Amino acid sequence: MEILILIIIPLIFRGIIPLVSDPLRRRQVRLTGSYRRWIRSISIYNKFDKQYSDFQFLTNFGDILILGIDGISIYLILLTTLLIPICILLAWQTTKQIKEYLIYLLLMESMIILVFSVIDILQFYIFFESVLIPMYLIIGIWGAREEKKLAAYQFFLYTLIGSLLMLIGIIWLYINTGTTNYIILREYIPLYVTFEYQIWLWLRFFASFATKIPMIPLHLWLPQAHVEAPTAGSVILAGILLKLGGYGMIRFLVFLLPEASIYFTPLVYAMSLIGIIYASLTTIRQVDLKRIIAYSSVAHMNFVTMGIFTREFLGLEGAMLLMISHGFISSALFIRVGIIYDRFHTRLLPYYGGLTTIMPIYSRLFVFFTFANISFPGTASFIGELLILLGTFKDNVRVASLARLGVVFGAIYSIWLANRLLFGTTNVHINTQNNHLDISLKDLFTIAPLLTGTLLLGIYPNVALSALEVATNLHVPSY
Numbered sequence: 077m078e079i080l081i082l083i084i085i086p087l088i089f090r091g092i093i094p095l096v097s098d099p100l101r102r103r104q105v106r107l108t109g110s111y112r113r114w115i116r117s118i119s120i121y122n123k124f125d126k127q128y129s130d131f132q133f134l135t136n137f138g139d140i141l142i143l144g145i146d147g148i149s150i151y152l153i154l155l156t157t158l159l160i161p162i163c164i165l166l167a168w169q170t171t172k173q174i175k176e177y178l179i180y181l182l183l184m185e186s187m188i189i190l191v192f193s194v195i196d197i198l199q200f201y202i203f204f205e206s207v208l209i210p211m212y213l214i215i216g217i218w219g220a221r222e223e224k225k226l227a228a229y230q231f232f233l234y235t236l237i238g239s240l241l242m243l244i245g246i247i248w249l250y251i252n253t254g255t256t257n258y259i260i261l262r263e264y265i266p267l268y269v270t271f272e273y274q275i276w277l278w279l280r281f282f283a284s285f286a287t288k289i290p291m292i293p294l295h296l297w298l299p300q301a302h303v304e305a306p307t308a309g310s311v312i313l314a315g316i317l318l319k320l321g322g323y324g325m326i327r328f329l330v331f332l333l334p335e336a337s338i339y340f341t342p343l344v345y346a347m348s349l350i351g352i353i354y355a356s357l358t359t360i361r362q363v364d365l366k367r368i369i370a371y372s373s374v375a376h377m378n379f380v381t382m383g384i385f386t387r388e389f390l391g392l393e394g395a396m397l398l399m400i401s402h403g404f405i406s407s408a409l410f411i412r413v414g415i416i417y418d419r420f421h422t423r424l425l426p427y428y429g430g431l432t433t434i435m436p437i438y439s440r441l442f443v444f445f446t447f448a449n450i451s452f453p454g455t456a457s458f459i460g461e462l463l464i465l466l467g468t469f470k471d472n473v474r475v476a477s478l479a480r481l482g483v484v485f486g487a488i489y490s491i492w493l494a495n496r497l498l499f500g501t502t503n504v505h506i507n508t509q510n511n512h513l514d515i516s517l518k519d520l521f522t523i524a525p526l527l528t529g530t531l532l533l534g535i536y537p538n539v540a541l542s543a544l545e546v547a548t549n550l551h552v553p554s555y
Contacts, residue, residue, distance in 0.1 A: 082116050082153075082189060110161040113185070117157040124150055126543035131195065131259070142195040142257070147547025148326060148396065149192040151540055152319055155403045156192070158525055159315045160185045163308035165522045166411065177218060180210040181308070188316055192323065198246055198256040204284075204320060205239055208232055211309070211317065219304040220417075227297075227304035234297040238287035245280035262332055271335055278336035281328050288321030289377045292351040302370040303423075307414030310366065314373050315407040319399050322380050326392065326548075330384060337385060344385045345475045351378030353478075356485030360492065365413045365423040368493055369406060372449065375482055376402050376457075382479060383464035391467025392548040393541055398460030400540065401448075401533055405457060408445045408526040411519075412438070419513055425493070430502030435514045439498045441523060446494040448530050450487045456533035 124145075125132060131144030145153065163181055167174075187210075190203040208231075216228035250256050253264055265274065287294045298318075302310050330337050355374035362368045376398065383395030415438065416431070417423055432439040448455040451462075461483065468476035515523075533540060 082113060082120065082157075110157070110164055110185070114157040114161060117154050120145075121150055121154060124543070127546055129546045134195075141199065143190075143193045144195050145193050147543035148323065150543065151396065151400055152192050152316075152323060153189055155319070155400055156185060156188050156316050158529070159311060159403065159407060162407070162411075162522045162525065163311055165518055166308040166311065166414065167306070168518060173217065177214070180213055181312075184210040184214075184312065188320075191320060195258050196256050197258050197261065197328070198250070200258075201239070201243055201246055204324070205236065207317065207320070208235055211312065214309045214312075215301055215305045218306045218309065220306065223300070224304040227300040230297040231301040234290075234294065235287050238294065239284040241280040242284035245277045248277070258327075258332070265332055266334060271339075274333050274336040275339065278329060278333045278340060281324070281333070282340070285321040285324040285329070286347075286381075288324070289318060289381060290321070290374065291347050291378060291381060292354055292374070295351070295355070295374050298374060299367045299370040302410075303364060303366045307410060307417075310410040310414075311407045314369070314410060315403040318373065318377055319403065322377065322384065322395065322399050325381065325384050326395070330392070338387065341385045341387070341471075344381055345472065348378045348382035348385075349475065349478050351375065352382075352482035353485070356482055356489065359489040360485070363425045365417075365425060365493075365497075366410070368425075368489065369409045369413065372486070372489065373402065373406050375486065376406075379461060379464055379479070379482065382475070383460075383467060386464070386467035386471045388467035388470050389545060389548045390463045390470070393544045394460045394463025394465075394467060396460075396544050396548070397533065397537060397540060398457060398464060401456030401460050401530065404526045404529045404533075405445055405448045405455075408441075408523055408530075409449065411522055411526075412442050412445065415515060415519055425496055428497050428503055429500045431498045433502055438515050441515070441527070442498060443494055444527070445530075446490045448534075450490045451483065454531070454534045456530050456537070458534060459537040 120133065123133075126147065129147065131146050134142070134144040136142050160181060164178070167177060167181075184207060187203050187207045191200060191207065194200050194203060212228050212232045215231060216225050219225075219227065246256060249261065252269075253261065255261065255264075269277070290298055298313075301313060305313060352375050355371045355378065359368055359371040359375065362371060380395045380398050380402075383391040383398065386392070413423060416428070416435075420427070431442075448457055451457040451460070465476055465479065468479060
C-alpha cells in the first residue's frame with residue numbers, strides 16, 4: 077500500500093494544479109507535492125528490510141497492477157523523488173505554459189516510479205515507453221533553440237524503435253508461458269526456455285536498454301537532446317531516464333536471462349570499452365558545455381554496463397552505486413551550466429574564462445563536482461568505479477586494464493573544462509558590471525541535496541551497499 081500511496085500523491089496534486097489560477101501558487105502546490113513524495117519515499121526506505129533479497133511491500137491492485145520494490149529499485153525511487161523537486165525549483169522562473177510544464181513533470185515522476193516498482197513485464201514496457209511522451213513535450217516546447225523539435229523527434233524515435241523489439245519478446249513470452257509476471261518468469265525461464273530462445277529474447281531486450289543508456293553507436297540522440305532541453309529536462313534525462321536502461325539490463329538481462337547474459341558478455345565488454353574510450357575522446361573536443369557533460373555521461377554509463385556484466389556482485393554493486401552517483405553529479409553539472417547560461421546567454425566554452433574572480437561560490441562548487449566527476453576519493457563515483465574495476469579484474473584483466481583509460485581521459489576532459497571555464501583572464505565577452513552574478517539562494521537549495529548525497533555515499537557507501545549486496549549476490553549468474 078505504501079508504494080500505491082507514493083504514486084497517488086502526485087495525481088492528487090495534478091488535479092489541484094489546474095484549479096489554481098496564480099502561477100506562483102501553482103509552483104508552490106507542485107513543490108509541496110514533490111517534497112511530500114520524497115518524504116514518503118524516505119519513510120518507505122526506513123521500513124525496508126535490507127537483509128531480505130526479494131520484493132517487499134507487494135501490493136496487488138485488483139489483480140491488474142502488482143507493485144513491489146527490492147534492493148535494486150528502492151534507491152532509484154529515492155533518486156527520482158529527490159530530483160523532481162529540484163527540477164521544479166529550476167523551473168521557478170519559467171513563465172511559458174507553467175501549468176502544463178508542472179503537470180508533465182508530475183506525470184513523468186509517477187511513470188518512472190511505476191517503472192521501478194511494477195512486477196508485470198508488459199506493464200513495465202507500457203510505463204517504460206510512456207515516460208517518452210512528457211519528456212518529448214518538455215524538450216519540444218520548453219527547449220532552448222529552434223533545433224529543439226528535431227532533438228525531440230530524435231529522442232522519441234531512437235528510443236521507441238529500439239523498444240519495439242522488446243515488445244516482440246514480451247509477446248513471445250506470454251504466448252509460450254501464459255504469463256507476464258516477472259516473479260514467475262524469473263523461475264520459469266532458466267528451467268524451461270532453451271538456450272537458443274534465451275539468446276533470441278536477450279537480443280531484443282538488449283536493443284531497447286542499450287538505446288536508453290545509451291551505448292555506442294545508439295547514442296546520437298543524447299547530446300542533441302541535452303543541448304536543446306531546458307535545464308530541468310537535462311537533469312531528468314541524465315539523472316533518471318538514463319538509469320532506466322541500466323535498471324532494465326540488471327532486472328531483465330542478468331536476472332531473467334542469465335545464460336544468455338554470460339554468452340554475450342564479450343559483446344557487452346567490447347561495446348562498453350568502445351563507448352568509454354570514444355565518448356571520452358569526443359568529450360575533449362567539444363566546445364558546447366552541455367555536449368561536454370552529455371558525452372561524459374555516455375562514458376560513465378558505459379562503465380555501468382561493463383560492471384553489470386562482470387558476473388561478480390562487486391561489479392553489480394559498483395554499477396548501481398555509479399548510477400546513483402551519476403544521478404547526483406551529472407545533474408549538478410547541468411545545473412551549473414544552466415546558471416551561467418541564464419547569466420551570459422551562451423554555452424560555448426571559448427566565451428568563458430576567469431569566473432573565479434566574479435563568481436567565487438559558483439567556482440568552488442564547480443570544482444567540487446568536477447573532482448566528483450573524475451571519481452576522486454571521498455566522492456560516490458570513486459566507490460562505484462572502484463567496485464566495477466575490481467569486479468572486472470576478477471572476470472577479465474585485459475578489459476579492466478583498457479577500461480582504466482577511461483579514468484585517465486575523464487580526468488583530462490574534466491580538469492580541462494574547469495581550467496578553461498574558471499581560471500585565467502576574465503573573458504571580455506563576460507559582463508562584469510553586474511554585482512549579482514554569483515549563485516542565489518534558490519541555486520543553493522537546488523545544489524545542496526546533490527552535494528550531500530555525493531559526499532554521503534563517498535564517505536559512508538554502506539548506506540546503499542548493505543541492501544545492494546543482498547539484492548545482487550542472490551541473482552549474479554556464474555559459469
